[in-house]
Amino acid sequence: MTSQLSQHPPTTLTRRPRGATLPAHRLPELPGRVAIPEQSRGTPGTPPPLEWFNDAPGPDAERVLLSCLHSPRWARLLAGHRPYPDTASLLAAADEAAYDLSPEEIAEAASERLPSLPEDTYSAAHTALNAAHAAYEAKFGHVFVLCLDGVPEDDVLDRVLENIRSRLANDPEDEHQTTRDQLRLLARERLTNTLRGAGL
Numbered sequence: 001m002t003s004q005l006s007q008h009p010p011t012t013l014t015r016r017p018r019g020a021t022l023p024a025h026r027l028p029e030l031p032g033r034v035a036i037p038e039q040s041r042g043t044p045g046t047p048p049p050l051e052w053f054n055d056a057p058g059p060d061a062e063r064v065l066l067s068c069l070h071s072p073r074w075a076r077l078l079a080g081h082r083p084y085p086d087t088a089s090l091l092a093a094a095d096e097a098a099y100d101l102s103p104e105e106i107a108e109a110a111s112e113r114l115p116s117l118p119e120d121t122y123s124a125a126h127t128a129l130n131a132a133h134a135a136y137e138a139k140f141g142h143v144f145v146l147c148l149d150g151v152p153e154d155d156v157l158d159r160v161l162e163n164i165r166s167r168l169a170n171d172p173e174d175e176h177q178t179t180r181d182q183l184r185l186l187a188r189e190r191l192t193n194t195l196r197g198a199g200l
Contacts, residue, residue, distance in 0.1 A: 064194065068190035069183060094184075094188060136167070
């Protein structure tokens with residue numbers, strides 16, 4: 001999701017209910033997060049979210065960005081290049097900054113642990129997922145990151161397992177590039193949702 005972004009039950013296969021499930025592309029909330037205020041549609045004097053972001057004190061803007069990607073240098077770069085004329089410009093800058101993440105910064109950004117599988121997931125899935133994550137971390141030194149934007153909930157577990165097993169064949173340099181791309185997609189998705197959720 002984390003993978004986001006660094007997501008035990010009977011052996012019979014049961015359909016998982018709708019609800020929280022293996023969000024390998026979502027990392028837990030970071031402490032001290034400052035959300036962008038919602039845009040008011042009738043309260044005079046309340047700035048739109050992008051305007052708030054552009055005018056916010058540096059530490060506040062960086063905390064919003066760190067909730068999208070846990071990379072201090074990435075957050076400082078984006079906050080330091082304000083103001084942005086529009087959301088597209090901010091997202092383009094976020095993409096460009098993510099391309100420059102070093103292997104150490106990739107490991108830091110991917111350091112959050114993924115949430116657990118739902119309790120009613122059959123135990124074989126937990127065993128397979130835990131083994132795959134352990135093998136991945138042993139080889140690459142950080143948690144597995146996969147952006148699952150647009151993946152149907154019922155396909156998430158299979159998609160994660162398939163991708164971990166496939167990417168275990170990568171050499172470290174190729175996997176750093178793949179992880180960097182996934183982190184970039186994660187950051188873009190979260191930043192878009194943060195602005196959209198604030199009413200932009």
